Amino acid sequence: MPNGNILVAEDDSVLREIYRKKFSISGYTIRTAANGEEAIAAIExxxxxxxxxxxxxxxxxxxxxxxxxxxxxxxxxVIMLTNFADERNKARGEELGANDYFIKSDMTMRKLLEMVENLMQAKKYWAKG
Incomplete structure (x- = not known):
């Protein structure tokens, strides 16, 4: 049984494929979007x-x-993905309700997988209540 359904909205095709492979191997069902318009269509x-x-x-x-x-x-x-450690972007993401913030250049795939697993566990916990 899959661990959950993750939508990866990333315009960099190489990163999109890396995320798809890594999370698929970890048991997640993955869908991808190359831009915000595709992401919205996939969410709908x-x-x-x-x-x-x-x-x-x-x-x-x-x-x-x-x-x-x-x-x-x-x-x-939602985990926001960015190349920049810009506090304004992080603050804006938080204001708009992002749950976490991943700086691609500073962190590893292992750390991103950990963030995803923690949020998925929290979601399951709160869904029970």
Whole structure:
């Protein structure tokens, strides 16, 4: 049985494939989107259990996606993905309801997998209550 359904919204095709492979190997069902517009369409088709959301994407950026799905109106946690350790971006993501923030250049896939597993466990716990 899969560990959950993750939507990866990332415009970098190499990173998108790395995330897809790593999380598939770890037992997750993975869907991908190359921009914010595709991410919104994928969410409308089927809400994910967790969204990995790049900030800097074409058409609609990650913040635009978060604005469409406020934290109190969505059923899934969000980890923002970025190349920059910019406090303004982090603060904006938090304001829009991101659950965590992953700086691609500073962290490992192991750390990202840990973040995902922690949020998935928390989601299961709160769903029971």
């Amino acid at each position: 088709e089927q809400a994910p259990d967790l969204l990995l959301l790049d900030i800097n994407m074409p058409i609609i950026d990650g913040f635009g996606v978060l604005e469409k799905y406020p934290k109190d109106q969505r059923s899934f946690p």
